[in-house]
Amino acid sequence: MRQLVFALSALSVFFSADAALADKRVAFVVGNGAYKNVDPLPNPPIDAKAMASTLRNVGFEVIEGSNLTRDGMTERLLEFGRKAQGADVALFFYAGHGISVNNINYLLPIDANLKSEMDVKLGAAINVETTLEQTMGDAKVKLVFLDACRDNPFAAKIRSSGTATRSVAVSSGLAEMKSGEGTLIAFATSPGQTALDGKSGGNSPFTRALLTNITAPGAEIQQAMTKVRAQVQDETNKGQLPWGHTNLIGAVYLNPDVQTQVQVAAATPTATMPATAVAGSDVELEFWRSIKDSNRPEELNAYITMYPNGQFKPLALARIAALQEAATAPRTATPGVDKAAFTEQASQLTEDKIGLNQAKRRDVQRRLNGLGFDTKATGTFDAGTRGVITRWQAARGYPTSGYLNKVQHTALLAEPVTLAEEPAPAPKPVQRRQVQQTFDEAPPPAARRQAAPAPAVDPALPGRFIGGVVGGFLNR
Incomplete structure (x- = not known):
């Protein structure tokens, strides 16, 4: 969510x-x-x-x-x-x-x-x-x-x-x-x-x-x-x-969190939310900002339920209508979808047969995200991803299970979607070999410093010969 x-x-x-x-x-x-x-x-x-x-x-x-x-x-x-x-x-x-x-x-x-x-x-x-x-x-x-x-x-x-x-x-x-x-x-x-x-x-x-x-x-x-x-x-x-x-009638929450409110509002659209939800307040504005781009109708409905006279109600209703229209369109708009996608039930077994590795699972998540079904491209199908797959299946008219089979996977790949480019992986740091030594393990004198070889002597240049000898001596 x-x-x-x-x-x-x-x-x-x-x-x-x-x-x-x-x-x-x-x-x-x-x-x-x-x-x-x-x-x-x-x-x-x-x-x-x-x-x-x-x-x-x-x-x-x-x-x-x-x-x-x-x-x-x-x-x-x-x-x-x-x-x-x-x-x-x-x-x-x-x-x-x-x-x-x-x-x-x-x-x-x-x-x-x-x-x-x-x-x-x-x-x-x-x-x-x-x-x-x-x-x-x-x-x-x-x-x-x-x-x-x-x-x-x-x-x-x-x-x-x-x-x-x-x-x-x-x-x-x-x-x-x-x-x-x-x-x-x-x-x-x-x-x-x-x-x-x-x-x-x-x-x-x-x-x-x-x-x-x-x-x-x-x-x-x-x-x-x-x-x-x-x-x-x-x-x-x-x-x-x-x-x-x-002998309570209905659920009672002394400290409801936002997720609970969304679930209650989605389950009981006619429920009356607390009167504190004052239209035009800063709370309403921030609530709207947090869900205005949501692809989940239940979140938008939660706003409408809390703010039945809210200033953004028309926008929320329009967005819900657009999402509902987009959710049903791919049934007939996507060419090449096998009819079996609408009848065959998927399970963990059918999904295993597809052979989805981590990269292919990440591709599935990116495609779902690009189609408006928010999920993170982690390469792992956790409970959140299972819920997203279920919503995608329901929107397309496929049997809902949260798992994929081969025909559903093929249908997903066939849907036109613009995938956001993934950031390039950061270059791995170059590891340089380092020699550690302690004060107790000093190298022998020969290893500390290697004498430079004396330069070649040109017999025709006595001055250079003397300089070479002196230089070689000093280097020792």
């Missing part, structure tokens, strides 16, 4: 620090560790701070808090609920103590002092399901991450508060939750199990895996969560396996 260098840098900015303008993204991030009535947890505030920073980098407005009391959590939740109304993506992250009482999950503020089920239900703890419904209910995409499966510090007291006629079911971890439409819920570990807090002063295994994977460039969130589970299981020697439930 043509490298959209400047567009990539511009768009990466716009999906990072300024991405809140692209689509409305709001996150609630809280880590509670300084509990007043039970042993403190050292890492949740560190987890929350790292998560908040990571989410801001991909365009979230973050309502953040650490070591919050019941009133403090309520205040943050009310703010989150107001800002998350109509959000494209609403994200909820909590690290700290959580409990499950009669299969209902609760989050614990730092001032919680639970002695009975009544304390839980009358407001000393935060009901998870009610909270999510009230704060994130109308967001298009809802992502929930609960690193709150630590061992319940109030379990014994709550259990003992039950009466003879009514027992209280208190589990070690959190209870299973089902996600509604457009929602992903992820727990640090399986329902009813406890999760590790990690080494003091660092991140928990679950949060560390989230930070590594969910905002990786081009990562789709459900695929990222598969990597999160694998990372946590590996790091804890299979002692902890994150659990989740998802």
Whole structure:
């Protein structure tokens, strides 16, 4: 794919620090560790701070808090609920103590002092399901991450508060939750199990895996969560396996790269891209410059999708039409093409039979490039070249496989194309024989200097004879 260098840098900015303008993204991030009535947890505030920073980098407005009391959590939740109304993506992250009482999950503020089920239900703890419904209910995409499966510090007291006629079911971890439409819920570990807090002063295994994977460039969130589970299981020697439930509709990217945007736009031409794509902006101009000479309709369509009212839309449409016309023309315009080219399937075996050496492979790549199918003439058929061959086959009506057979190769050679001259290879440097010697290996005196022979003496010229003798003597 043509490298959209400047567009990539511009768009990466716009999906990072300024991405809140692209689509409305709001996150609630809280880590509670300084509990007043039970042993403190050292890492949740560190987890929350790292998560908040990571989410801001991909365009979230973050309502953040650490070591919050019941009133403090309520205040943050009310703010989150107001800002998350109509959000494209609403994200909820909590690290700290959580409990499950009669299969209902609760989050614990730092001032919680639970002695009975009544304390839980009358407001000393935060009901998870009610909270999510009230704060994130109308967001298009809802992502929930609960690193709150630590061992319940109030379990014994709550259990003992039950009466003879009514027992209280208190589990070690959190209870299973089902996600509604457009929602992903992820727990640090399986329902009813406890999760590790990690080494003091660092991140928990679950949060560390989230930070590594969910905002990786081009990562789709459900695929990222598969990597999160694998990372946590590996790091804890299979002692902890994150659990989740998802009911998302479509792919969700927290940090889409340009290639991902092009692929999504090509696959779903009617998709609405982020509103940050403002027509007439510097970003639009650089995006257009990077793809205006492209021979790939999907790149031009990506521009049109991002800038439906863009100033270069007519040019993009005209270029797409020209490419489509050129792609179909060779079927009838190229003389001498064997009809078998349109029916015979090519494979690695058929290509091997052609006997393409590196020079012939480079010639194929140069011809494809000259026909508008961008590829580098390296003499190696890598994945990129295979994709180009597939596009050439599709444009010509040949069976698509990414490999050549003899008739397709012959058809390619028959297509009229102007090949760019390859630069002449640089001349090889002349290697001169050098004699290395060290200070320890000095040559013998005879090799250091060879005496010049005395000039021939002309008897008729005594002066020259004397000079020759003297000269020969001095040279010795």
